[in-house]
Amino acid sequence: MEKQHNLSKNQKIIFDLIDKSRGPMKAYSILFNVQKKGIKAPLQVYRALDKLVEIGKIHKIESRNAFIACQNSSCQISKATAFSICESCENVSEISNSKLSKYLSNFSDNSGMKYNKYNLEFFGLCKKCKSK
Amino acid sequence: MEKQHNLSKNQKIIFDLIDKSRGPMKAYSILFNVQKKGIKAPLQVYRALDKLVEIGKIHKIESRNAFIACQNSSCQISKATAFSICESCENVSEISNSKLSKYLSNFSDNSGMKYNKYNLEFFGLCKKCKSK
DNA sequence: CTTGTAAATGTTATATTATTACATAGTGTT
DNA sequence: AACACTATGTAATAATATAACATTTACAAG
Numbered sequence: 001m002e003k004q005h006n007l008s009k010n011q012k013i014i015f016d017l018i019d020k021s022r023g024p025m026k027a028y029s030i031l032f033n034v035q036k037k038g039i040k041a042p043l044q045v046y047r048a049l050d051k052l053v054e055i056g057k058i059h060k061i062e063s064r065n066a067f068i069a070c071q072n073s074s075c076q077i078s079k080a081t082a083f084s085i086c087e088s089c090e091n092v093s094e095i096s097n098s099k100l101s102k103y104l105s106n107f108s109d110n111s112g113m114k115y116n117k118y119n120l121e122f123f124g125l126c127k128k129c130k131s132k
Numbered sequence: 133m134e135k136q137h138n139l140s141k142n143q144k145i146i147f148d149l150i151d152k153s154r155g156p157m158k159a160y161s162i163l164f165n166v167q168k169k170g171i172k173a174p175l176q177v178y179r180a181l182d183k184l185v186e187i188g189k190i191h192k193i194e195s196r197n198a199f200i201a202c203q204n205s206s207c208q209i210s211k212a213t214a215f216s217i218c219e220s221c222e223n224v225s226e227i228s229n230s231k232l233s234k235y236l237s238n239f240s241d242n243s244g245m246k247y248n249k250y251n252l253e254f255f256g257l258c259k260k261c262k263s264k
Numbered sequence: 265c266t267t268g269t270a271a272a273t274g275t276t277a278t279a280t281t282a283t284t285a286c287a288t289a290g291t292g293t294t
Numbered sequence: 295a296a297c298a299c300t301a302t303g304t305a306a307t308a309a310t311a312t313a314a315c316a317t318t319t320a321c322a323a324g
Contacts, residue, residue: 008272008319027310041275046311051272062194063251065281065310084245097241104252109229112259113216119195120236120252127244140290140301159281173304178282183301197281197310 007057013037014048015057015069024066024092053078061085061092063121072096080105082120088129095122139189145169146180147189147201156198156224185210193217193224195253204228212237214252220261227254 007015013034018025025033031045039045049067052058056077058067063085070078071094082095082104104118139147145166150157157165163177171177181199184190188209190199195217202210203226214227214236236250 010273042311043275043313044273047272062253084241084243084247086245093243095241095243100239103235107232107254109216109227111216111225111227112262113218113254113256114262115216115254115256117255118252119255120250121194122239122245122247123249123251124245124247130244130246142302174282175284175304176302179301 006055007052008048010039010044011048011051013039014045015052018052018058018067019069021069023090024061024064024068026064026066030067059083059094061121062119064090064092066092068092068094070094079117081118082122084122084124084126086126086129087123088125088132091126095120138187139184140180142171142176143180143183145171146177147184150184150190150199151201153201155222156193156196156200158196158198162199191215191226193253194251196222196224198224200224200226202226211249213250214254216254216256216258218258218261219255220257220264223258227252 014030017030017033027042027045027049030049031039031042034045049058049060053060053067054077056070058069059078059081060067061083068083080101082097082100083092084095085092104120107115107118146162149162149165159174159177159181162181163171163174166177181190181192185192185199186209188202190201191210191213192199193215200215212233214229214232215224216227217224232252236252239247239250
Protein backbone atom coordinates (compact mmCIF):
# COMPACT_ATOMS: atom_id res chain seq x y z
CA MET A 1 0.00 0.00 0.00
CA GLU A 2 3.05 2.23 0.40
CA LYS A 3 3.54 4.63 -2.46
CA GLN A 4 7.00 5.64 -3.43
CA HIS A 5 6.95 5.38 -7.19
CA ASN A 6 7.84 9.02 -7.56
CA LEU A 7 11.12 8.66 -5.78
CA SER A 8 14.23 8.82 -7.89
CA LYS A 9 16.97 6.23 -7.62
CA ASN A 10 19.00 7.94 -4.94
CA GLN A 11 15.94 9.06 -3.06
CA LYS A 12 14.65 5.50 -2.97
CA ILE A 13 17.95 4.04 -1.80
CA ILE A 14 18.18 6.55 1.00
CA PHE A 15 14.54 6.37 2.00
CA ASP A 16 14.67 2.58 2.17
CA LEU A 17 17.70 2.72 4.42
CA ILE A 18 16.12 5.23 6.81
CA ASP A 19 12.83 3.39 6.76
CA LYS A 20 14.47 0.10 7.73
CA SER A 21 16.56 1.67 10.45
CA ARG A 22 15.39 1.29 14.02
CA GLY A 23 16.01 4.91 14.86
CA PRO A 24 16.97 8.26 13.43
CA MET A 25 19.97 8.26 11.13
CA LYS A 26 22.59 10.92 10.67
CA ALA A 27 23.59 12.11 7.22
CA TYR A 28 27.12 10.76 7.27
CA SER A 29 26.01 7.45 8.66
CA ILE A 30 23.60 7.24 5.76
CA LEU A 31 26.41 8.13 3.40
CA PHE A 32 28.57 5.35 4.79
CA ASN A 33 25.75 2.86 4.41
CA VAL A 34 24.93 3.69 0.80
CA GLN A 35 28.43 3.90 -0.57
CA LYS A 36 28.20 0.32 -1.73
CA LYS A 37 25.20 1.40 -3.83
CA GLY A 38 27.23 4.05 -5.62
CA ILE A 39 26.33 7.13 -3.64
CA LYS A 40 29.69 8.60 -2.88
CA ALA A 41 29.34 12.23 -1.88
CA PRO A 42 27.65 14.08 1.00
CA LEU A 43 25.80 16.29 -1.42
CA GLN A 44 24.08 13.34 -3.01
CA VAL A 45 22.79 12.37 0.42
CA TYR A 46 21.75 15.87 1.41
CA ARG A 47 19.90 16.42 -1.83
CA ALA A 48 17.89 13.27 -1.37
CA LEU A 49 17.25 14.12 2.27
CA ASP A 50 16.02 17.60 1.35
CA LYS A 51 13.60 16.19 -1.15
CA LEU A 52 12.36 13.46 1.17
CA VAL A 53 11.77 16.00 3.92
CA GLU A 54 9.98 18.27 1.46
CA ILE A 55 7.54 15.57 0.43
CA GLY A 56 7.05 14.36 3.98
CA LYS A 57 8.54 10.87 3.65
CA ILE A 58 11.05 11.64 6.37
CA HIS A 59 11.43 14.22 9.09
CA LYS A 60 14.48 15.91 10.51
CA ILE A 61 14.96 15.71 14.26
CA GLU A 62 16.43 19.16 14.63
CA SER A 63 17.93 18.73 18.06
CA ARG A 64 19.81 15.66 16.89
CA ASN A 65 20.66 16.50 13.28
CA ALA A 66 19.16 13.20 12.31
CA PHE A 67 16.45 11.88 10.04
CA ILE A 68 13.60 9.48 10.67
CA ALA A 69 11.01 7.96 8.37
CA CYS A 70 7.53 9.36 8.74
CA GLN A 71 5.56 7.03 10.95
CA ASN A 72 2.26 8.64 10.17
CA SER A 73 0.78 7.33 6.96
CA SER A 74 -1.48 10.34 6.58
CA CYS A 75 1.40 12.75 6.74
CA GLN A 76 2.00 14.01 3.22
CA ILE A 77 3.90 17.11 4.07
CA SER A 78 6.03 17.88 7.09
CA LYS A 79 4.19 20.88 8.33
CA ALA A 80 3.07 19.66 11.71
CA THR A 81 5.48 17.35 13.47
CA ALA A 82 5.90 16.21 17.05
CA PHE A 83 8.40 13.80 18.49
CA SER A 84 9.28 12.23 21.79
CA ILE A 85 12.95 11.77 22.47
CA CYS A 86 14.47 9.69 25.24
CA GLU A 87 17.46 11.56 26.60
CA SER A 88 19.03 8.35 27.80
CA CYS A 89 18.74 5.82 24.96
CA GLU A 90 18.02 8.42 22.25
CA ASN A 91 15.00 6.51 21.06
CA VAL A 92 12.75 8.78 19.02
CA SER A 93 9.12 8.32 18.05
CA GLU A 94 6.74 10.43 16.16
CA ILE A 95 3.74 11.49 18.20
CA SER A 96 0.45 11.32 16.42
CA ASN A 97 -2.15 12.73 18.68
CA SER A 98 -5.02 14.45 16.98
CA LYS A 99 -5.83 16.69 19.92
CA LEU A 100 -2.28 17.90 20.11
CA SER A 101 -2.00 18.52 16.40
CA LYS A 102 -5.33 20.26 16.30
CA TYR A 103 -4.36 22.43 19.24
CA LEU A 104 -1.06 23.43 17.70
CA SER A 105 -2.32 23.86 14.15
CA ASN A 106 -4.95 26.26 15.43
CA PHE A 107 -2.66 28.08 17.79
CA SER A 108 -2.37 31.79 17.34
CA ASP A 109 -1.21 34.60 19.53
CA ASN A 110 -1.32 38.36 19.33
CA SER A 111 1.85 38.70 17.26
CA GLY A 112 -0.03 39.04 14.00
CA MET A 113 1.82 36.06 12.66
CA LYS A 114 0.16 33.33 10.71
CA TYR A 115 1.74 30.00 11.49
CA ASN A 116 1.71 27.44 8.73
CA LYS A 117 4.13 24.94 10.20
CA TYR A 118 5.47 23.75 13.51
CA ASN A 119 7.89 21.29 14.98
CA LEU A 120 7.72 20.08 18.55
CA GLU A 121 10.22 17.94 20.39
CA PHE A 122 9.49 16.46 23.80
CA PHE A 123 12.33 15.16 25.94
CA GLY A 124 12.29 12.72 28.82
CA LEU A 125 13.00 9.17 29.78
CA CYS A 126 11.32 6.30 28.03
CA LYS A 127 9.70 3.46 29.93
CA LYS A 128 12.76 1.23 29.75
CA CYS A 129 15.24 3.89 30.79
CA LYS A 130 13.03 5.11 33.62
CA SER A 131 13.07 1.71 35.28
CA LYS A 132 16.85 1.37 35.21
CA MET B 133 16.46 43.97 38.32
CA GLU B 134 18.35 41.65 35.99
CA LYS B 135 20.55 39.16 37.77
CA GLN B 136 23.73 38.00 36.14
CA HIS B 137 26.25 38.23 38.92
CA ASN B 138 27.02 34.56 38.69
CA LEU B 139 28.26 34.75 35.15
CA SER B 140 31.97 34.39 34.57
CA LYS B 141 33.94 36.79 32.40
CA ASN B 142 33.47 34.98 29.11
CA GLN B 143 29.89 34.08 29.87
CA LYS B 144 29.10 37.71 30.57
CA ILE B 145 30.80 38.99 27.41
CA ILE B 146 28.89 36.50 25.31
CA PHE B 147 25.57 36.93 27.05
CA ASP B 148 25.78 40.72 26.72
CA LEU B 149 26.43 40.42 23.01
CA ILE B 150 23.51 38.07 22.42
CA ASP B 151 21.24 40.12 24.65
CA LYS B 152 21.98 43.32 22.72
CA SER B 153 21.57 41.63 19.36
CA ARG B 154 18.30 42.19 17.53
CA GLY B 155 17.96 38.52 16.60
CA PRO B 156 19.43 35.09 17.11
CA MET B 157 23.19 34.85 16.75
CA LYS B 158 25.25 32.01 15.39
CA ALA B 159 28.27 30.71 17.25
CA TYR B 160 30.89 31.81 14.77
CA SER B 161 29.32 35.22 14.39
CA ILE B 162 29.54 35.53 18.16
CA LEU B 163 33.16 34.43 17.98
CA PHE B 164 33.94 37.08 15.39
CA ASN B 165 32.30 39.75 17.51
CA VAL B 166 34.10 38.93 20.73
CA GLN B 167 37.58 38.47 19.35
CA LYS B 168 38.42 42.06 20.25
CA LYS B 169 37.61 41.12 23.84
CA GLY B 170 40.15 38.32 23.86
CA ILE B 171 37.96 35.32 23.13
CA LYS B 172 39.81 33.64 20.31
CA ALA B 173 38.63 30.06 19.96
CA PRO B 174 35.33 28.38 19.09
CA LEU B 175 35.51 26.26 22.20
CA GLN B 176 35.52 29.30 24.43
CA VAL B 177 32.30 30.39 22.78
CA TYR B 178 30.66 26.98 22.88
CA ARG B 179 31.50 26.51 26.53
CA ALA B 180 29.91 29.79 27.45
CA LEU B 181 26.89 29.02 25.26
CA ASP B 182 26.45 25.62 26.88
CA LYS B 183 26.46 27.15 30.33
CA LEU B 184 24.12 29.99 29.37
CA VAL B 185 21.67 27.54 27.86
CA GLU B 186 21.92 25.34 30.95
CA ILE B 187 21.00 28.17 33.28
CA GLY B 188 18.30 29.48 30.97
CA LYS B 189 19.80 32.86 30.09
CA ILE B 190 19.74 31.98 26.40
CA HIS B 191 18.00 29.42 24.23
CA LYS B 192 19.14 27.57 21.17
CA ILE B 193 16.94 27.84 18.09
CA GLU B 194 17.54 24.29 16.90
CA SER B 195 16.32 24.70 13.36
CA ARG B 196 18.70 27.62 12.86
CA ASN B 197 21.70 26.64 14.96
CA ALA B 198 21.48 30.01 16.58
CA PHE B 199 21.14 31.45 20.06
CA ILE B 200 18.79 34.05 21.46
CA ALA B 201 18.56 35.70 24.87
CA CYS B 202 15.69 34.52 27.01
CA GLN B 203 12.89 37.03 26.66
CA ASN B 204 10.91 35.60 29.52
CA SER B 205 12.07 36.94 32.86
CA SER B 206 10.51 34.05 34.74
CA CYS B 207 12.38 31.47 32.73
CA GLN B 208 15.13 30.10 34.92
CA ILE B 209 15.75 26.90 33.10
CA SER B 210 15.21 26.07 29.46
CA LYS B 211 12.82 23.21 29.89
CA ALA B 212 9.77 24.60 28.16
CA THR B 213 10.47 26.79 25.18
CA ALA B 214 8.41 28.00 22.25
CA PHE B 215 9.41 30.27 19.42
CA SER B 216 7.89 31.87 16.37
CA ILE B 217 10.13 32.10 13.36
CA CYS B 218 9.50 34.12 10.24
CA GLU B 219 10.63 32.11 7.26
CA SER B 220 11.17 35.22 5.20
CA CYS B 221 13.06 37.68 7.42
CA GLU B 222 14.19 35.07 9.96
CA ASN B 223 12.93 37.15 12.83
CA VAL B 224 12.51 35.00 15.94
CA SER B 225 10.58 35.70 19.10
CA GLU B 226 9.99 33.68 22.17
CA ILE B 227 6.35 32.88 22.75
CA SER B 228 5.18 33.21 26.29
CA ASN B 229 1.64 32.03 26.44
CA SER B 230 0.63 30.46 29.69
CA LYS B 231 -2.15 28.37 28.16
CA LEU B 232 0.25 26.92 25.63
CA SER B 233 2.94 26.20 28.16
CA LYS B 234 0.46 24.69 30.57
CA TYR B 235 -0.99 22.52 27.81
CA LEU B 236 2.41 21.26 26.72
CA SER B 237 3.87 20.83 30.18
CA ASN B 238 0.94 18.66 31.10
CA PHE B 239 0.87 16.74 27.84
CA SER B 240 1.14 13.01 28.07
CA ASP B 241 0.31 10.17 25.77
CA ASN B 242 0.11 6.42 26.08
CA SER B 243 3.80 5.82 25.43
CA GLY B 244 4.63 5.55 29.10
CA MET B 245 7.11 8.34 28.75
CA LYS B 246 7.40 11.12 31.24
CA TYR B 247 8.24 14.36 29.50
CA ASN B 248 10.28 16.84 31.47
CA LYS B 249 11.21 19.21 28.70
CA TYR B 250 10.03 20.40 25.32
CA ASN B 251 10.94 22.75 22.53
CA LEU B 252 8.44 24.05 20.02
CA GLU B 253 9.16 26.08 16.91
CA PHE B 254 6.39 27.68 14.88
CA PHE B 255 7.08 28.86 11.34
CA GLY B 256 5.27 31.35 9.20
CA LEU B 257 5.38 34.87 7.92
CA CYS B 258 5.52 37.81 10.26
CA LYS B 259 3.23 40.79 9.89
CA LYS B 260 5.74 42.80 7.85
CA CYS B 261 6.66 39.99 5.49
CA LYS B 262 3.03 38.99 4.96
CA SER B 263 2.17 42.41 3.59
CA LYS B 264 5.00 42.49 1.08
C1' DC C 265 10.09 12.35 -32.49
C1' DT C 266 12.52 16.38 -31.10
C1' DT C 267 12.80 20.21 -28.44
C1' DG C 268 12.34 22.54 -24.18
C1' DT C 269 12.52 22.49 -19.40
C1' DA C 270 12.57 20.90 -14.74
C1' DA C 271 14.48 17.55 -11.81
C1' DA C 272 18.09 14.66 -10.63
C1' DT C 273 22.88 13.21 -10.71
C1' DG C 274 28.05 13.30 -10.35
C1' DT C 275 32.23 15.46 -8.62
C1' DT C 276 35.44 18.49 -6.29
C1' DA C 277 36.16 21.70 -3.12
C1' DT C 278 34.98 24.31 0.74
C1' DA C 279 32.08 26.41 4.37
C1' DT C 280 29.92 25.94 8.78
C1' DT C 281 29.09 23.96 13.20
C1' DA C 282 30.89 21.55 17.12
C1' DT C 283 34.01 18.55 20.02
C1' DT C 284 38.40 16.09 21.89
C1' DA C 285 42.38 16.38 24.38
C1' DC C 286 45.41 18.43 27.30
C1' DA C 287 47.39 22.12 30.15
C1' DT C 288 46.62 26.01 33.27
C1' DA C 289 44.30 29.30 36.31
C1' DG C 290 40.76 31.13 39.30
C1' DT C 291 37.13 30.57 43.16
C1' DG C 292 35.29 29.17 47.20
C1' DT C 293 35.33 26.05 50.83
C1' DT C 294 37.01 23.34 55.03
C1' DA D 295 47.26 24.95 52.82
C1' DA D 296 44.69 21.43 50.66
C1' DC D 297 40.80 20.26 48.20
C1' DA D 298 37.21 20.29 44.82
C1' DC D 299 34.98 22.59 41.41
C1' DT D 300 34.45 25.74 37.67
C1' DA D 301 36.36 28.31 34.18
C1' DT D 302 40.00 29.42 30.82
C1' DG D 303 43.51 28.91 26.99
C1' DT D 304 45.17 26.58 22.89
C1' DA D 305 45.72 23.43 19.06
C1' DA D 306 43.90 20.09 16.43
C1' DT D 307 40.22 17.77 14.38
C1' DA D 308 35.52 15.84 13.86
C1' DA D 309 30.92 16.33 12.21
C1' DT D 310 27.47 18.67 9.57
C1' DA D 311 26.25 21.10 5.40
C1' DT D 312 26.60 23.92 1.06
C1' DA D 313 28.67 26.23 -3.32
C1' DA D 314 29.87 25.82 -7.93
C1' DC D 315 29.91 23.65 -12.06
C1' DA D 316 29.18 19.98 -15.57
C1' DT D 317 26.21 16.44 -17.18
C1' DT D 318 22.21 13.40 -17.59
C1' DT D 319 17.46 11.85 -17.19
C1' DA D 320 12.32 12.27 -17.26
C1' DC D 321 8.69 13.78 -19.47
C1' DA D 322 5.36 17.01 -21.33
C1' DA D 323 4.37 20.40 -25.38
C1' DG D 324 4.77 21.25 -29.92
